[in-house]
Amino acid sequence: MRMHQTNIRETTLDGQRAIVTGANSGIGEAIAKGLAEAGATVVVNYVTDDENAQRVVDEICATGSRAFAIKADVSSEEQVQAMFQSAISELGSIDIVVNNAGLQQDAPFHEMTLAQWRKVIDVNLTGQFLCARAAVREFLRRGLMPQLSCSLGKIICLSSVHDLIPWAGHANYAASKGGVAMLMKTMAQELAMKKIRVNAISPGAIKTPINTSAWATAQAEAALLKLIPYYRVGETRDIARAAVWLASDHSDYVTGATLYVDGGMTLYPEFREGG
Ligand code: BGC
Helix, strand or coil, X not given: CCCCCCCCCCCCCCCCEEEECCCCCHHHHHHHHHHHHCCCEEEEEECCCHHHHHHHHHHHHHCCCCEXXXXXXXXXXXXXXHHHHHHHHHHCCCCEEEECCCCCCCCCHHHCCHHHHHXXXXXXXXXXXXXXXXHHHHHHHHCCCCCCCCXXXXXXXXXXXXHCCCCCCCHHHHHHHHHHHHHXXXXXXXXXXXXXXXXXXXXXXXXXXXXXXXXXXXXXXXXXXXXXXXXXXXXXXXXXXXXXXXXXXXXXXXXCCEEEECCCHHHCHHHCCCC
């Protein structure tokens, strides 16, 4: 029984099976690689760009871990069901789901179209609901495997500092992440008695394709750094490390928590010299 006895030195995810959504680039790619490095077999979910999904799979396999890609739009109930079915028939079950897939469609509030609003809510919030529900159904079907983990399953929701910080010009995105925060906590409260852990990571500014314009030029980076007390823009590995910890038994007593991995962005840095 692994119960409460995980040695801090030991490799943490051996034998476990993970799905990471939106894993063909950015934070999702880094999390997929991090989980694989920690011993898990990883399903690299993606919706566009087959080539990059295959590249991530190849890079993981080149390190001796096992991975494969499954194309599915997380906002489609049928596609999410089909993805879980094929992952489970290939791997036997799923132990870890990382709800990472997300996008931005920015617009000034009065110009935001219903299509922009819906797209962001569908992918960022409904997508997390559909994948988490499929995961919970599988965890309950499979039952506890104490040789693999002391919990029945782990769900990690990628949120954002904008589940806390309002963000002008991004009403759809901020609303979706505020929704993720309460979805996560409610799932955690409801599922804890079944030994399912649900947590969130809220990244700050991390260098990925979603926000290239915020850090790619020296001028943009200087403006961004004013918002980051730790004074560096985040790297995707910063988030991957947090995800590996939340997926492992090292965090067995943690559920319903949001880990802000943001270099202090949520510390109101503008108040260092004001107020
Ligand atoms: C957004 C990024 C942004 C960061 C900090 C993230 O959730 O996706 O575009 O740079 O928050 O504002």
